[in-house]
Amino acid sequence: MLRTLRSVLRFRRLERDAVARRLSRAASVEDLRRIARRRLPGGVFDYIDGAAEDELTAGRNTAAFRTLEFRPRVLRDVAEIRTDTTLLGRPLPLPLVLAPTGFSRIADPQGELAVARAAARADLPYTLSTLSTRSIEEVAAVSTGRRWFQVYVWRDRGLVREMLERAAATGYEAIVITVDTAVLGRRERDVRRGFTLPPKLGLDTLIDGALHPGWTWSFLRADPIAFANVVGRSVGDGSDPVSLADYINTQFDPALSWDDIAWFRSHWDGPIVLKGVQSVADARRAADAGVEAIALSNHGGRQLDGAPPPLELVAPVAEAVGDRVEILCDGGIRRGSDIVKAVALGARACMTGRAYLYGLAAGGERGVDWVIDHLREGTRRTMGLVGASDVAELTPELVRWRDGERR
Numbered sequence: 369m370l371r372t373l374r375s376v377l378r379f380r381r382l383e384r385d386a387v388a389r390r391l392s393r394a395a396s397v398e399d400l401r402r403i404a405r406r407r408l409p410g411g412v413f414d415y416i417d418g419a420a421e422d423e424l425t426a427g428r429n430t431a432a433f434r435t436l437e438f439r440p441r442v443l444r445d446v447a448e449i450r451t452d453t454t455l456l457g458r459p460l461p462l463p464l465v466l467a468p469t470g471f472s473r474i475a476d477p478q479g480e481l482a483v484a485r486a487a488a489r490a491d492l493p494y495t496l497s498t499l500s501t502r503s504i505e506e507v508a509a510v511s512t513g514r515r516w517f518q519v520y521v522w523r524d525r526g527l528v529r530e531m532l533e534r535a536a537a538t539g540y541e542a543i544v545i546t547v548d549t550a551v552l553g554r555r556e557r558d559v560r561r562g563f564t565l566p567p568k569l570g571l572d573t574l575i576d577g578a579l580h581p582g583w584t585w586s587f588l589r590a591d592p593i594a595f596a597n598v599v600g601r602s603v604g605d606g607s608d609p610v611s612l613a614d615y616i617n618t619q620f621d622p623a624l625s626w627d628d629i630a631w632f633r634s635h636w637d638g639p640i641v642l643k644g645v646q647s648v649a650d651a652r653r654a655a656d657a658g659v660e661a662i663a664l665s666n667h668g669g670r671q672l673d674g675a676p677p678p679l680e681l682v683a684p685v686a687e688a689v690g691d692r693v694e695i696l697c698d699g700g701i702r703r704g705s706d707i708v709k710a711v712a713l714g715a716r717a718c719m720t721g722r723a724y725l726y727g728l729a730a731g732g733e734r735g736v737d738w739v740i741d742h743l744r745e746g747t748r749r750t751m752g753l754v755g756a757s758d759v760a761e762l763t764p765e766l767v768r769w770r771d772g773e774r775r
């Protein structure tokens with residue numbers, strides 16, 4: 369009996385390192401999200417996880433991936449699977465770009481530095497947000513990988529021009545102009561909590577902080593969180609806690625229009641990506657304006673509640689402009705199979721933001737590595753299961769909408 373028992377009993381080796389232990393228990397990005405929820409103060413988790421108003425669009429973004437199913441092929445020799453493609457004329461090992469996310473240091477003290485390093489290790493572009501908590505130069509100093517710079521357009525164009533110059537001087541490859549943020553969407557979780565950036569320590573946040581001592585300890589030990597790209601500027605350097613709505617609605621230019629693309633062209637020599645395109649008509653307009661790529665995106669459902677899921681736009685946009693402009697798609701990428709679906713419909717690559725932030729909150733830089741590995745392995749496995757050994761074989765015939773609707 370003892371022999372039988374010994375042959376079936378297998379204890380996992382006790383992992384001494386707390387981060388490794390935590391990550392080893394996770395099997396999906398959703399697991400990391402649950403860990404992040406446990407570790408972060410409620411206001412911080414809700415800022416990352418939340419979306420606009422009733423969060424309908426955020427829910428539909430992820431639901432769209434579930435509504436699209438595969439039509440797998442068999443007996444296609446998938447002994448060797450190649451996930452590599454090209455993007456903006458350069459090789460890319462996996463159709464994935466790390467999306468810009470503001471204030472990454474609220475998830476982990478290393479913030480954007482951790483994400484940039486993890487992206488560089490995986491040879492994937494990392495997009496630094498204008499509203500980052502590490503500066504253009506600090507990120508450049510830790511990553512020689514592909515770096516893109518996301519631009520919000522301040523009313524003060526001199527400031528924007530300076531940032532473009534700083535990005536060019538430090539080797540950023542492309543700019544990503546976010547065009548879905550003329551005004552800020554109403555994120556009601558943030559409204560309810562009175563969430564500010566940097567997070568302020570009031571009585572409720574003190575209680576919340578005490579319940580999340582790991583986060584609070586590292587938050588208090590690290591340098592104060594600030595809008596790193598504009599520190600010391602009169603435009604609002606983020607040293608006083610401010611709600612994102614107040615900040616954006618006072619600092620950013622709601623008059624931004626198609627005419628401004630030419631202004632960007634005259635101040636930026638590299639590729640331009642327009643992020644936040646949400647219709648075939650605007651995709652055509654972007655192609656006419658000559659941008660190199662568009663990101664079909666509704667800002668993860670954080671802006672206009674009721675906007676269409678990006679995945680539903682991929683095929684019609686690819687049909688309209690796919691030969692003139694590269695198409696990126698975001699909005700709920702949590703698995704490699706999501707990437708395969710978007711690429712099959714006509715996207716060149718996907719972007720993801722929340723997925724890596726959950727990883728960052730759950731396990732710091734190693735959590736970001738975990739998410740990238742998970743998406744890479746998921747992409748490879750899904751390609752094997754649908755019978756595609758090369759990204760070029762990911763075509764619309766491999767997928768169909770379950771509800772039979774033509775999109």
Ligand code: GLV
Pocket residue numbers: 470499612667670
């Ligand atoms: C910032 O861009 C945000 O969506 O919170």
